[in-house]
Amino acid sequence: MKYYLKENQLTDENNYAARILTEKSHDLDAIIQLMLEKRNVLSRTDINAVLTAFFQIIEECIRRGENINLPIFNLAYSITGVFDEDTDVFDPEKHQINVNLTNGTQVRDAIEQVQLTKVDSVETDPVISSFIDIATQSKNDKLTKNSLFEIHGKRLKIAGEDAGIGFFFVAEDGTETKVTQIADNGQKKIVGLIPDLAIGKYRIRIKTQSTFGAYTTKGIKETTSKFSLTIS
Template sequence: MEVKEKNSVIVELHDLTITEQKDDRFGRVVTTKSLSVDDLVNIAVSRRTDLSATTLKSAHEILKNIALEQLANGASVHFGLGYFHLNVNGVFIGDNEKWDNAKHSLSVHVTPTVELRNAVKSCKVDVRGMAASPMAVNSVTDVTSGEVNSKLTPGGGVNIIGTRIKIEGDQAGIGIKLVNETTKEEILVPTTSMLTNSPSKLSFIVPTGLVAGDYRLVISTQHSSSKVFLKKPRTYIFEYLLVVDA
């Protein structure tokens, strides 16, 4: 892939509250847009008028299903921007222990391709100073599995570490929502499921009826550093997709 010089990202700075230095900051890439397969297809069609959206989507779906089939049968697969292979989780006692779903599991490991790594290295980075909103989420930990920024377990606990994330306010929409990436259905986490609610940490129980799929974590609050609520809620959308397994 030819890496073009026009590739660029924007970085905003946030307070690094875990150090003693008051002026320590950490950078976060600003997500400028969220693109679906349909969005990518439309961009491709606009650049290659000889290819139809139907053809591109059909080809993508066929290749994706073949990649899934082969990966699930033990193959290492290079697809899109990554190399995929399976990992085994859990300890086996002795030489002859059989597979136990209660102790063992499979997971997918993804390694970025050279093209992707080179594209990221070549990006022009524009650091535009402190973020307009001090609100940020640093990590989301699924207590059941111990996985960070990747998973949700229905009925299990979640710990969120961040800045200015306390759920407060009296306007509509305040709270924690889990948005299904495919259906766009919004599931509001009930206040009765909240275990911890502080400016730097939120804990809650994941709704038990959450169907399998990919979810966006969305936090809306009127919390401020003073005792007066913000006039308008701040909303933060976590950049990582969180997976609920079937």
């Protein structure tokens, strides 16, 4: 198992947190294929039928609120939410049933045998290299409001469904002004229209869920330019 270190943004201290570099994932079909490669006494159809029945039984046990203790996981339940009186009953609008999973014996044994290899940090956040103000042709220096801009870098493309994504000009007081008109939205270059900004200094910020290909991440990847731009 490979891992790398990334600067910890959750604390004020200068430290790092480990991130797992996942190289392979297995869905049900892949697991069945691995089973066939190891023991081919049973057919794919037989294995699929057994696993389907297994999952159905697990689901039925959960519906009845029964605990499950297996070599790979242990399953129990809890209820969250506040009950104002001891006569209150469960209300789906205020309370929630949670399924709690813990490692089973086989998983615990397997984890103890995992061999870790540290690798170099994997960059996934956008990288802003340069900003060009088209009106003045200045680089990493000036802003001309209501003029076109062009930025260059890596992993710049703005994509995703989260309302927080976008391209922003950030004032010295931290106020963000979102760019609403973008003509070219690429991984290496973005072209857009500078909003009607007030006089002052600004940094540029990108928030995106984009990854290479057609996929997006659940979290937002964010970066802010190291240089500042001035409207005078």
